[in-house]
Amino acid sequence: MKAAPQAQRRLLDLQAVDTALAQLAHRRRNLPELAEIEKVAREISALEDERVRAQVAVDDLDRDISRFEKDIEQVRQRKTKDQQQLAAGGSVKQVEGLQHEMATLNRRQSELEDAELELMEQREAAVASLADVQTRIVTAGVRRDEAERRRDEANADITKEQEFKSASRGPLAADLPGELVTLYDKIRTETGMGAALVYAGRCGACRIELYGADLNRVKSAPADDVVRCEECRRIMIRTAESGL
Incomplete structure (x- = not known):
């Protein structure tokens, strides 16, 4: 799947909202x-x-x-x-x-x-x-x-x-490509998190460090490729902080 790097980065804002909502639901239950x-x-x-x-x-x-x-x-x-x-x-x-x-x-x-x-x-x-x-x-x-x-x-x-x-979630999701949001929501429903920042060479979701062929795969992927972690299958958001 392809999506503009800026749109992919905005998934982090969407994830932040969904994480907050999940935390609120957890707080209500507990x-x-x-x-x-x-x-x-x-x-x-x-x-x-x-x-x-x-x-x-x-x-x-x-x-x-x-x-x-x-x-x-x-x-x-x-x-x-x-x-x-x-x-x-x-x-x-x-x-x-x-x-x-x-x-x-x-x-x-x-x-x-x-x-x-x-x-x-x-x-x-x-x-x-x-x-x-x-x-x-x-x-x-x-x-x-x-x-x-x-x-x-x-x-x-x-x-x-x-x-x-x-x-705040509705307008944010509406500004993103429909296919990207659909994929994100599917992953989030299955795992609890749809997207995470790659930081210092690690997946922000499962915290596993990228190395070898997997690292090369992520490094070499075009900026508009929607890349997913081989371990946790979340969408990996690449920025200047990713260390790639």
């Missing part, structure tokens, strides 16, 4: 905020699991306490009934039986109330644990929101830069 957001998301997920377990513990204790309250209430009702029967009087045997039952009910009520008190203390600790994990979830959510805000700001800045670079 924003530190993305890793932070992912980390906080994992943390929140784990905290949500912990919150569920803490809530289940509170619910279980509430259910057990409710059951004890019902049992205690039944004992109280039975004691009230026995007290009414004692007040009404009766035979010695009946009175002794009621007194014995009252003593048993008192012991039962005390045992139930002690057990309920222990559960209530456990519930207080469980509620505190639940409140703690809920606070940590809120704190993590704030960190996530802040990281997302910074991510969005960074993306907005990158978008502005990309739009500016893309706007």
Whole structure:
């Protein structure tokens, strides 16, 4: 392929724009905020699991306490009934039986109330644990929101830069021969770089030094020949800095 040396040199300007665009795309994919957001998301997920377990513990204790309250209430009702029967009087045997039952009910009520008190203390600790994990979830959510805000700001800045670079690329490419741009774009799509300056006898893309027949090939090629590197296949741009 043939192209004026000046047009070939302008490929370096096009490559500079495309390199900048590629760097911006890489920057967008690798924003530190993305890793932070992912980390906080994992943390929140784990905290949500912990919150569920803490809530289940509170619910279980509430259910057990409710059951004890019902049992205690039944004992109280039975004691009230026995007290009414004692007040009404009766035979010695009946009175002794009621007194014995009252003593048993008192012991039962005390045992139930002690057990309920222990559960209530456990519930207080469980509620505190639940409140703690809920606070940590809120704190993590704030960190996530802040990281997302910074991510969005960074993306907005990158978008502005990309739009500016893309706007400058169009006119630059339009001023170059169509076949040259087509070849350049094909190589860039395949390798990430379409053209590079030959500097001090080295390919600017793969950094391999030219020597022997390859060096003679590049040296002897007419100035308007579009020369490609034998190693990386990029377009080699020759200037006074090329050392040829």
